[in-house]
Amino acid sequence: MVRHLLASICFLLGLPACFSQVPEDFPSIDKNDLPGVKISSSRTFNGTSLFGYIDGGAELYLEYGFSVVSVTEITFKDGKYKTEIYKMNGQEEAFGIFSVSKYRCVNMPPLSKFTCQTKYQLQICKGPYYISIINRTGTKTDSIASVTIGKIITDKIRDEEVDLSGYLPGIPEETIQTKCFVAKGRLGIVNGSPDLEDFFRGLTDYTAVIVNEDAKKLISLKFRNKESYQKFLELYHWEDVKPGVPGVVKKIADCHLLIELPD
Numbered sequence: 001m002v003r004h005l006l007a008s009i010c011f012l013l014g015l016p017a018c019f020s021q022v023p024e025d026f027p028s029i030d031k032n033d034l035p036g037v038k039i040s041s042s043r044t045f046n047g048t049s050l051f052g053y054i055d056g057g058a059e060l061y062l063e064y065g066f067s068v069v070s071v072t073e074i075t076f077k078d079g080k081y082k083t084e085i086y087k088m089n090g091q092e093e094a095f096g097i098f099s100v101s102k103y104r105c106v107n108m109p110p111l112s113k114f115t116c117q118t119k120y121q122l123q124i125c126k127g128p129y130y131i132s133i134i135n136r137t138g139t140k141t142d143s144i145a146s147v148t149i150g151k152i153i154t155d156k157i158r159d160e161e162v163d164l165s166g167y168l169p170g171i172p173e174e175t176i177q178t179k180c181f182v183a184k185g186r187l188g189i190v191n192g193s194p195d196l197e198d199f200f201r202g203l204t205d206y207t208a209v210i211v212n213e214d215a216k217k218l219i220s221l222k223f224r225n226k227e228s229y230q231k232f233l234e235l236y237h238w239e240d241v242k243p244g245v246p247g248v249v250k251k252i253a254d255c256h257l258l259i260e261l262p263d
Helices: 002-013 047-052 058-064 091-101 140-155 173-179 186-192 194-200 226-235
Strands: 038-046 066-076 079-088 114-117 121-126 129-135 180-183 206-212 216-223 248-253 256-262
Touching: 038 047, 047 058, 047 066, 058 066, 058 079, 058 091, 058 186, 066 140, 079 091, 079 140, 091 114, 091 121, 091 129, 091 180, 091 186, 114 140, 121 140, 129 140, 173 180, 173 206, 180 186, 186 194, 186 206, 216 226, 216 248
Parallel strands: none
Antiparallel strands: 038 066, 066 079, 079 129, 114 121, 121 129, 180 206, 206 216, 216 256, 248 256
16 A cells, blocks of 8 residues: 555655666667657656556466556547556566457458457567557557557567467467456456466466457466475375366376366
């Protein structure tokens, strides 16, 4: 509570301690990128100062592994847009936030492997960045302008795209694009598939890549250490993982299981 209150006070008063500078290679957008664009506000937050921007949602980003976010208000061709460029600690972390944030995508513009566009928002995951571009009116003009802004940002990102094929061997890329999400803790599970909260209760130090299909869930569960892995096996009485154990499809590697559960 004290931490949240302090972050909010800093945000309201605009103290420099609440803001940070983005790295030199950060894919920021500026007035030189778009003729006639007007930038009315630009703010940067890192660490726990994120609570001053998205109080209730900051914990989810911190759970995944958050580095810095740049928030910019711009006016372009009579439309108003807010761009949020989050740099996460890695590609998996960025995809995790993207995967639990996207909802009912109307379009998937080819700006990266993972995009989701609705009337009022364009979301993009590329490299370690999660990008959100929000418009006010939801018109076709705003949708086109959002893609233009998104392309300028993504063209500045040289990092490799996230590759989840090692988690989901043999699963088509289209399925990963549309039905997959990544969780690294309880909040990721709650936002991605709340019906799995009990299954993951008490587990720590893991990355879960989950595919929600019509009749089943496919869970690729990788633990960061043997202690957490062993705790999971004991919890579900899977001490001896081998073909035929209910629910376990196969062991991918040390501390890494592929599990199939009925939906």
